Amino acid sequence: MTMMNSFAFNIPFxxxxxxxxxxxxxPLIPVKKFANSNKAVLPExxxxxxxxxxxxxxxxxxxxxxxxxxxxxxxxxxxxxxPWGNELRAGPLEAFLALAxxxxxxxxxxxxxxxxxxxxxxxxxxxxxxxxxxxxASLLALLYTNDLFTAYVFIEINTIxxxxxxxxxxxxxxxxxxxxxxxxxxxxxxxxLISICILYDVTGHLLMExxxxxxxxxIKNNQYMHPLTVALYLMTVGLxxxxxxxxxxxxxxxxxxxxxxxxxxxxxxxxxxxxxxxIIKIFCRVxxxxxxxxxxxxxxxxxxxxxxxxxxxxxxxxxxxxxxMVAWSSVAQxxxxxxxxxxNSNAGIAAACLxxxxxxMIKPMLFTSVGGLSAAAHHKxxxxxxxxxxxxxxxxxxxxxxxxxxxxxxxxxxxxxSKLSLTMAAFESRAIIWALAALAASSVLNALYYxxxxxxxxxxxxxxxxxxxxxxxxxxxxxxxxxxxxxWPERPEGCLPPVSLSFKLSMxxxxxxxxxxxxLFMPILRIIERGVSVL
Amino acid sequence: xxxxxxxxWRRFYNWTVGNGPRPENEVIPPEPPPDLPFTxxxxxxxxxxxxxxxxxxxxxWLERKSLHxxxxxxxxxxxxxxxxxxxxxxxxxxxxxxxxxxxxPVNNEVIKRYIEKGGxxxxxxxxxxxxxxxxxxxxxxxxxxxxxxxxVSVLMLLGSVRRDSEEEILINLNNxxxxxxxxxxxxxxxxxxxxxxxxxxxxxxxxxxxxxGVAVMSIPAIILLGLMVIINGHLSPGGGFSGGAILSVAFMxxxxxxxxxxxxxxxxxxxxxxxxxxxxxxxxxxxxxSFFSGANHIxxxxxxxxxxxxxxxxxxxxxxxxxxxxxxxTLYGFYALFSEGEI
Numbered sequence: 001m002t003m004m005n006s007f008a009f010n011i012p013f014x015x016x017x018x019x020x021x022x023x024x025x026x027p028l029i030p031v032k033k034f035a036n037s038n039k040a041v042l043p044e045x046x047x048x049x050x051x052x053x054x055x056x057x058x059x060x061x062x063x064x065x066x067x068x069x070x071x072x073x074x075x076x077x078x079x080x081x082x083p084w085g086n087e088l089r090a091g092p093l094e095a096f097l098a099l100a101x102x103x104x105x106x107x108x109x110x111x112x113x114x115x116x117x118x119x120x121x122x123x124x125x126x127x128x129x130x131x132x133x134x135x136x137a138s139l140l141a142l143l144y145t146n147d148l149f150t151a152y153v154f155i156e157i158n159t160i161x162x163x164x165x166x167x168x169x170x171x172x173x174x175x176x177x178x179x180x181x182x183x184x185x186x187x188x189x190x191x192x193l194i195s196i197c198i199l200y201d202v203t204g205h206l207l208m209e210x211x212x213x214x215x216x217x218x219i220k221n222n223q224y225m226h227p228l229t230v231a232l233y234l235m236t237v238g239l240x241x242x243x244x245x246x247x248x249x250x251x252x253x254x255x256x257x258x259x260x261x262x263x264x265x266x267x268x269x270x271x272x273x274x275x276x277x278x279i280i281k282i283f284c285r286v287x288x289x290x291x292x293x294x295x296x297x298x299x300x301x302x303x304x305x306x307x308x309x310x311x312x313x314x315x316x317x318x319x320x321x322x323x324x325m326v327a328w329s330s331v332a333q334x335x336x337x338x339x340x341x342x343x344n345s346n347a348g349i350a351a352a353c354l355x356x357x358x359x360x361m362i363k364p365m366l367f368t369s370v371g372g373l374s375a376a377a378h379h380k381x382x383x384x385x386x387x388x389x390x391x392x393x394x395x396x397x398x399x400x401x402x403x404x405x406x407x408x409x410x411x412x413x414x415x416x417x418s419k420l421s422l423t424m425a426a427f428e429s430r431a432i433i434w435a436l437a438a439l440a441a442s443s444v445l446n447a448l449y450y451x452x453x454x455x456x457x458x459x460x461x462x463x464x465x466x467x468x469x470x471x472x473x474x475x476x477x478x479x480x481x482x483x484x485x486x487x488w489p490e491r492p493e494g495c496l497p498p499v500s501l502s503f504k505l506s507m508x509x510x511x512x513x514x515x516x517x518x519x520l521f522m523p524i525l526r527i528i529e530r531g532v533s534v535l
Numbered sequence: 536x537x538x539x540x541x542x543x544w545r546r547f548y549n550w551t552v553g554n555g556p557r558p559e560n561e562v563i564p565p566e567p568p569p570d571l572p573f574t575x576x577x578x579x580x581x582x583x584x585x586x587x588x589x590x591x592x593x594x595x596w597l598e599r600k601s602l603h604x605x606x607x608x609x610x611x612x613x614x615x616x617x618x619x620x621x622x623x624x625x626x627x628x629x630x631x632x633x634x635x636x637x638x639x640p641v642n643n644e645v646i647k648r649y650i651e652k653g654g655x656x657x658x659x660x661x662x663x664x665x666x667x668x669x670x671x672x673x674x675x676x677x678x679x680x681x682x683x684x685x686x687v688s689v690l691m692l693l694g695s696v697r698r699d700s701e702e703e704i705l706i707n708l709n710n711x712x713x714x715x716x717x718x719x720x721x722x723x724x725x726x727x728x729x730x731x732x733x734x735x736x737x738x739x740x741x742x743x744x745x746x747x748g749v750a751v752m753s754i755p756a757i758i759l760l761g762l763m764v765i766i767n768g769h770l771s772p773g774g775g776f777s778g779g780a781i782l783s784v785a786f787m788x789x790x791x792x793x794x795x796x797x798x799x800x801x802x803x804x805x806x807x808x809x810x811x812x813x814x815x816x817x818x819x820x821x822x823x824x825s826f827f828s829g830a831n832h833i834x835x836x837x838x839x840x841x842x843x844x845x846x847x848x849x850x851x852x853x854x855x856x857x858x859x860x861x862x863x864x865t866l867y868g869f870y871a872l873f874s875e876g877e878i
Contacts (some may be wrong), residue, residue, distance in 0.1 A: 006831070013830065017823050020680065024815045027687070027808045077673040079829035080656070083645045086673035127691035134684050141677070153677030157684050164688035194624070201631050204640040214640065230627045 008064040012075055012090045012144040015054045015098065016137055022050045023133035026126055043129040044116070048109050051136060055102030062095035062527070070530040074146060083210050089146035093353060093531025096524075097277060098143055101270050103513070104360045105136055108265035111368040111506030115375065119169040119260035128168045131161045135266065139274040148196050148286070149206045151278055155192060159185045159242070162271045165263040166255050177254035184241055184251045191238030198231040199286075208285045219291055229295050235282060236297060243275040245301075245338055246308030249331045253315070256327035261371035264323065265364035268330045273356045276337055280349055284535045289344050302342030302431055306438040308335025313445030321381045322370045325449055326363070329407060332442060333359045339435060340422055347425040350529045355418035357524070358406075358517050362414055365510035366403040372396025372503060373457060383453060388461035393499050395507040397457055402514050404450035409443050414514045417521035419443070552588045658839030659769040659848035667774075668851045672822050675854075679861050683815050686807075686865045693872045694804060743792070750792035757785040765859035769848035775855040779862025786867040795875050802867070804878045810864050814857040821850050 029043050065071050072091030079085070109132065120128055134157055141154040163185065166178040200206055202224040203214035218224050241248040256264045283292050292298050312332030319325040333355070340352025376392035377385045390397030406415035419439060426435035517524065632639040649666055657665035667675045765778030790798045828835040840847030871878045 010827065010831070013823075013826060017819065021816065021819055023680075024683070024812050024819060027812050076830045077826045078669070079825070079835070080670050084648055085670050085829075124691050127687055130687050131684070131691075134680065134687075137680075147674075149671075150674055150677065153674050153681065156681045157677065160681065160684045160688055164684075164691060167688075167692055198627060198631065200641065202640055204643040204645065224630060224632075226630045227627050230623060 005064055008061050009073065009075070011057045011061040012088045012094075012140075013077070015057050016088075016140045016144065018050055018054060018057075019133050019137035019140060022046065023130050023137060026130045026133060029126065041122075041125055043126045044109065044113070047129045047132055048106060050133070051102050051106045051109070054136070054140070055099055055106060058095050058098035058102060061090065062092060062099055065090065065095055066092045066527055066530060070534045072534045075144075083205060083207055086150055087146040087207060088144045089208075090144055091531050091534045092527055093535060094143045096527055096531060097273075097353070097357070098140060100357045100360055101139055101143070101273070102136075104269045104364055105132075105266060107506045107509055108262055108269060108364040108368065110502045111364070111510070112260070112262035112265065112371060113502050114500055115261040115371045118375070118379070121170065124168050128165065131165050131168075132262075132266065134161045135165070135271065139270055142274045142278050146209070147207050148199065148211070148282075152189075152192060152196055155189060155242070155275070155278075158271060158274060159189055162267055165266065166259040168263065169258070169260040171258075173254075174258040177251075177258045181251045181255040184248070188238040188241035188248075191234045191241070195231045195235035195238065198227050198234070202227050202231075208281070211286055212288060215287060215291065219294070232287060232292075232295055232297055236279065236301070239275045239279045239282075240304070240338075243272045243279070244331055244334050245304050246311050246331060246335060247304065249308070249312070249334070252331055253319075253324050253327040256330065256367075257321060257324035261367055264327070265367040268327065268367065269360045269364040272330070272334060273360055276334070276341075276352075276356060280341060280352065281535070283341065284349065284532075293344055298342050298344035300342075301338050302434075305335045305338030305340075305342050306434060308332060308338065309438050309442040310335075310445065313442055313449070317445065317449045319449075320383055322374065322383045322386055322453065323367070323381060325383065325453065326366050326370055329366075329446070329449075330359075330363060332446065333363070333407070335442070336418065336422060339438070340425060343425050343429045343431070343435075345425065345428055346529065346532050347428055348422075349535075350525060350532045351418065351421040351425040353528045353532065354421050354521065354525055357528075358414045358418045361510065361513050361517060362403050362406045365399050365507070365514065366407070368503075368506065368510070369396040369399030369403060372499070372507075373400060383456060386453075386457050387459055388457070390457045391460060395499055395504050399507045399510055400457060401454055402511055404454055406514055406518065408446045408450055412515065412518050414517035414521075417518055417525075421521070421525055552590065654842050656839075657848060657851065658842060659851050660843050661769055661771060661774070663772070664769045664774050664848070664851050664855070668769075668854050669849065672850075672854070673826065675858070676818060676822055679815055679818060679858055682861055682865045683811055686811055686868055689869060689872055690804065690808070690878075694877060746792045750788050754785050754789055757781060757788070761785065761859070761863070765855050766845070766852070768855035768859075769851040770843065770845070775858025776862055778855070779859040780866055782859065782863035783866035783870070786863070787870050790867075790871065795871060798867075798871070802864075802878070807864050807868050807878050811861050814860040814864075818854055818857040821853060825850060 026043050026046065029046060070092050072089065074082070075088040075090070076082075077086040077088060116125070116128070138154040138158040138161065142151060142158070145151045145154065159182075163178045163182040166181060167174055196206075199211065202218060203211045205211040205214055215228065218228060237248070244252040252268075256268050259267065283289060283297075287295075289298075309332050312328055312330070312335055316325050316328035316332065319328060337352045337355050337359070340348045340350075340355060342348070343351075370386075372393045373386050373389040373396045374381060376389040376396070377387075380386075390400075402413065406413035409415045409419040423436065423439060426432050426439075429435070632641075649662060649670065653662040653665045653670075654660060657669040659665035659669070761778045761781035761784075763778075764773035764781055765775055768774035768778065786798055786802065825835055825837065827833075837849045839849050846852070868878050
């Protein structure tokens with residue numbers, strides 16, 4: 001406290017309340033359209049501004065905390081100290097992830113202004129902004145909280161808001177997807193709540209540090225081992241459902257595939273990550289990695305992570321819709337993160353956090369670029385309909401190719417950095433053979449669906465004769481754009497809206513981040529390692 | 536040897552697709568003479584069930600029974616999962632500390648301070664109110680925000696369809712998820728399937744004199760009770776959540792007895808949004824100052840008051856009023872949205 005700036009000390013509190021107050025005030029903001037702009041209404045601009053402000057604040061906090069000696073501090077929420085009142089806690093890792101989340105949220109929103117304007121009815125757009133702000137507030141609260149029950153409350157906000165942003169786009173498919181998401185997510189919430197009740201009953205605390213000491217004492221005295229084990233398993237399963245670990249990921253492709261692009265980007269880039277970070281926090285700060293190893297949770301997460309890496313890609317290969325394919329690829333990427341957690345070492349957790357960051361940048365980029373390509377194909381969704389769209393929207397095409405290269409783990413792209421650090425972390429563990437085999441197999445499987453997709457968007461379509469790499473969607477060709485009569489490259493000017501400036505700027509920011517994370521990942525990994533060391 | 540194996544394989548293959556017993560002995564029947572049109576009836580050859588190829592039998596079985604089998608399997612698995620989960624939870628509960636034991640882990644310094652010093656520190660006679668609105672007020676702020684989130688989501692989902700203009704519905708139909716552009720006005724059925732929109736049909740309400748008579752007597756009493764539970768939240772059992780629920784019951788009764796139009800006179804969607812936002816904002820600003828001053832060790836300047844008086848308990852009274860307004864508005868809003876489709 002004495003070592004740091006008193007303004008920086010208040011930043012966790014300020015960022016959560018800033019997002020919350022914006023959410024509360026947004027319904028009162030009049031919906032005003034700006035002339036000569038890309039259809040963003042006032043609430044959306046306010047939301048983007050607040051998210052950017054939170055990003056700046058998080059950067060200041062990170063700068064303060066990431067000195068020669070990493071600092072972490074606790075923030076008392078109210079006039080009562082630790083075991084009696086609520087608390088926030090911040091260290092370099094939390095500040096870094098808050099910065100990454102705000103960047104990802106900002107770019108997801110700005111990159112998809114056009115898609116949001118197309119998909120979301122005008123009356124729903126202020127509500128959409130409210131929900132996005134609530135999601136931001138809940139994600140920040142999940143990052144900074146030091147109290148399990150506060151975490152649960154914000155998980156609830158997160159669940160409701162994320163189901164609602166799937167349904168902002170009207171239509172039966174998104175409502176069905178949101179219902180499925182809601183049911184599974186609620187089951188997950190229930191498991192988490194039961195687990196918190198059991199933990200409170202055997203430890204008498206809800207704050208993380210006192211609970212940690214109580215659990216160590218219980219393990220030493222060999223008391224309540226069965227309830228502790230059950231609580232850990234229920235908590236992990238509950239959070240795994242929400243973060244789409246493989247056997248529990250059946251909701252993901254539907255929810256992310258049928259939502260509007262901004263929602264898909266936010267859901268896959270941020271919402272999954274908030275819950276995964278909570279698992280990391282509970283493992284490191286509530287149970288401690290030795291007890292996790294004692295209760296054999298790490299091995300199981302490792303196995304499910306490896307399974308997810310393979311099965312997510314296998315499912316993605318079978319998809320015929322571009323967004324569903326990208327959504328299934330998230331399942332594989334979540335598998336990588338759980339592989340890092342399952343290694344159960346500081347290096348493994350640091351690698352998992354690096355992958356959280358990188359995936360939070362790359363997946364929104366992929367969804368945004370698929371949205372841009374699909375807009376160039378008259379809002380058709382099939383992979384085949386995207387044929388040749390690279391030449392209609394080169395920014396989106398470049399974004400898709402860079403994102404796909406990153407997912408395949410090609411050097412200089414961001415995904416390579418996290419695969420490299422996961423491999424390095426795996427060398428210290430006994431599961432090295434399995435981890436290496438799964439990493440290799442998963443990279444090959446990633447290539448099996450991303451390379452054909454890249455080939456499709458780069459192949460110029462001529463006279464409506466598709467080059468068949470996958471099944472042709474049956475409804476192709478039964479309607480055509482009247483001015484251009486479906487002959488795509490000969491489309492006259494004005495048939496498509498021009499690519500907006502906000503899309504270009506966001507996509508170039510995404511591309512820049514992709515290369516920065518891929519080339520200069522060592523300093524970032526060092527920040528994360530410092531953060532993990534004081535977690 | 537190889538030939539024999541090949542022969543065996545061919546026989547096995549022919550058996551699975553349902554051809555005759557021995558392909559090498561099979562006699563190809565001579566072609567029947569062409570029938571004269573309209574002079575002779577065909578006798579369709581009815582092959583018996585076990586004579587048909589395995590593949591077609593399997594397909595037929597799949598067509599007839601698969602849904603049934605799947606639903607039975609699903610039911611069985613659900614029951615099994617529930618039973619296993621129940622067994623797990625019951626065995627866990629059996630191992631938990633016994634209820635009411637003085638040596639339980641939960642009877643620690645946390646509970647002790649809440650009970651012994653709760654009144655003096657928070658100024659609230661009702662120590663539960665002191666716990667949820669002063670010691671752990673951040674959680675309660677989150678809970679109110681959960682209600683706000685739910686209200687916004689439901690309003691967005693159910694409230695919007697009715698007010699969307701015809702064109703907007705058309706646009707929504709056009710991107711109904713399959714990416715196919717549709718032109719022309721949608722039929723009513725299509726409209727209903729795609730958006731859940733049905734033209735509003737006012738339900739005919741009888742002038743139910745018994746209901747109205749009871750309502751006119753009980754609504755003032757219910758409102759008074761709700762206000763009392765909210766305002767006395769720091770003194771007696773109750774508080775914002777329970778008082779707000781009671782208040783919303785008065786509105787629901789009014790809507791049922793006299794029709795939703797009467798509630799509309801003072802409570803519609805705009806009032807609902809403004810009320811929820813304003814109440815939650817007051818909560819956030821008041822409690823935000825309290826959090827900020829507490830963490831930075833600044834004197835908050837909020838008087839705790841004398842225990843037992845109506846103006847005591849620091850921020851608990853205004854916070855209870857805010858929570859009560861949010862809960863009352865949200866519960867009535869849900870009721871109106873789900874039963875009537877609009878607030």
